[in-house]
Amino acid sequence: MSEIWERVILETSAPPLSPGLEQEAIEALRRARIFLEKAAHDPELARARDAIARRLRSSDPGGSTPQA
Amino acid sequence: MASAYPDTPATLLEKLAHRELEAPWHEAWQTFTDLYLPAIRWSVLRSFARCNWHRTPDHMVEDVISDVVVALVRGQEKFHYNPEEGRFRNYIKQLVHWKVIDRIKSHPGRIEAGMDGLDAHTDESVENGLESLARREDEAWEASTLGLLLEEVRRRVSPQTYMVFEMTKLQNRPAEDVMEEMGMTRSAVDNANHRVMKALSRLASTTAFKRELMS
Numbered sequence: 001m002s003e004i005w006e007r008v009i010l011e012t013s014a015p016p017l018s019p020g021l022e023q024e025a026i027e028a029l030r031r032a033r034i035f036l037e038k039a040a041h042d043p044e045l046a047r048a049r050d051a052i053a054r055r056l057r058s059s060d061p062g063g064s065t066p067q068a
Numbered sequence: 069m070a071s072a073y074p075d076t077p078a079t080l081l082e083k084l085a086h087r088e089l090e091a092p093w094h095e096a097w098q099t100f101t102d103l104y105l106p107a108i109r110w111s112v113l114r115s116f117a118r119c120n121w122h123r124t125p126d127h128m129v130e131d132v133i134s135d136v137v138v139a140l141v142r143g144q145e146k147f148h149y150n151p152e153e154g155r156f157r158n159y160i161k162q163l164v165h166w167k168v169i170d171r172i173k174s175h176p177g178r179i180e181a182g183m184d185g186l187d188a189h190t191d192e193s194v195e196n197g198l199e200s201l202a203r204r205e206d207e208a209w210e211a212s213t214l215g216l217l218l219e220e221v222r223r224r225v226s227p228q229t230y231m232v233f234e235m236t237k238l239q240n241r242p243a244e245d246v247m248e249e250m251g252m253t254r255s256a257v258d259n260a261n262h263r264v265m266k267a268l269s270r271l272a273s274t275t276a277f278k279r280e281l282m283s
Contacts, residue, residue: 002210005281009273022265026237029268032214033238035207039106044126048109048133049101055138 004028075099075220076276077156078149085143101137103215104160107208108133111161114201115168122197128171135167136160155280157209213280221267225260232260 004024011017017025039045075096083089083096112132116124140163149159222230228250235246236257243257250257271277 002281002283005272006283008269009278009282011269017265017269025265025268028210029214029218030238030240032211033218035211036103036106036215039208039211040102042106044130045105045109047126048105048130051130051134052101052137052141055134056141 075216076151077104077216077280078151078276081140081149084141087141097141099216099219103212103219105133105137107157107205107212108136108160108164110201110205110208111157111164112136112168114198114205115161115165116172117194117198117201118165119168119172120194121172122194128175132164132167132171135171136164139163139167151276151279157212157280213277217268217271217277220271221264224267224271225264229260229263232257233264236261237264 004021005028007021008017008025011021080096080100083092084100087093109129112129113124116122116129116132147159147163149156225233232246232250232252235241235249236243243254246252247254247257252260272281
């Protein structure tokens with residue numbers, strides 16, 4: 001995927017991007033979005049986030065703490 | 069209103085270190101955990117596997133993720149992230165590896181658990197497993213960077229412009245549907261997409277994003 005963005009960066013000095021490269025960049029963005037959306041519903045990650053929030057709260061009861 | 073400078077991994081860490089600033093801290097926390105927890109988890113899994121722990125219990129993986137993020141938020145690490153020295157993902161991978169080693173060292177059955185992992189896998193399956201983990205880890209880090217890039221662009225264009233891009237490009241909906249739903253002409257839709265793509269490629273070319281995107 002990095003190769004796509006290397007080309008995007010190189011072509012940015014002379015916009016607009018070629019249609020083919022623009023399409024590849026959009027596909028990469030779509031894949032990233034799908035990956036992150038799946039992760040947002042992952043119960044293991046939700047547990048990890050809760051565990052971090054608990055640890056931060058217990059170490060700093062008076063401070064600004066994330067809600068689990 | 070968007071800040072003049074884009075959020076980067078370094079600026080997110082800086083905001084996370086200032087818990088007294090509640091609103092910016094919470095925003096940074098949400099962005100950081102949404103974008104980076106998945107990548108950190110894959111780095112943790114790969115790091116355990118590199119230590120021959122191929123069946124690490126979920127709670128140990130969660131513990132290391134937590135060790136890493138808590139250390140980052142508290143700013144406890146003497147080894148601070150310096151963007152001039154390399155990619156954010158490499159900093160986190162190193163931090164993850166140290167935390168994994170700390171956890172393995174403090175695990176009462178560390179030798180038995182490690183050997184159990186080795187016994188249960190052939191060399192080939194271990195190799196394949198490591199390669200697969202490396203691919204998943206790379207995919208997760210790319211998603212984090214592109215997610216941050218999209219988030220920054222969203223903050224830099226009007227909500228309507230971003231919505232058009234979201235619908236036509238990210239959701240791949242027909243332009244005609246978007247024109248009707250948004251009450252826009254074809255040329256207004258094309259202009260909106262052009263503005264977002266221009267903003268995306270410009271941001272991708274900034275030093276901070278270029279460092280993360282280029283291999």
